[in-house]
Amino acid sequence: MQAICQVVEMKAWLDVAVLRCPNCGRHYIEASWYVLEMESDIECGECGKEFNTKKNATDRALLEFQINEDSKIQKVDIAKRLKLESRRKG
Numbered sequence: 431m432q433a434i435c436q437v438v439e440m441k442a443w444l445d446v447a448v449l450r451c452p453n454c455g456r457h458y459i460e461a462s463w464y465v466l467e468m469e470s471d472i473e474c475g476e477c478g479k480e481f482n483t484k485k486n487a488t489d490r491a492l493l494e495f496q497i498n499e500d501s502k503i504q505k506v507d508i509a510k511r512l513k514l515e516s517r518r519k520g
């Protein structure tokens with residue numbers, strides 16, 4: 431009889447965008463929906479300048495998180511590189 435030795439590998443994904451402060455050059459990571467759908471402004475924690483996240487997005491990727499049985503993050507990888515969408519509403 432075979433022993434039950436099933437490796438439980440659970441995964442979760444997060445679509446993120448990289449932002450660069452136009453004033454001081456500091457980088458940030460935000461969820462892509464927040465950047466591309468909401469087009470929110472954020473305040474730079476470094477220099478205090480407010481800037482638009484979408485206009486200052488430099489990269490986008492899909493992160494893959496490996497989750498264990500306790501629902502804790504084990505490992506993070508870049509699953510896929512994504513394009514910064516420039517689609518317009520309306």
Ligand SMILES: [Zn+2]
Pocket residue numbers: 451452453454455456474475476477478479
């Ligand atoms: Zn800044």
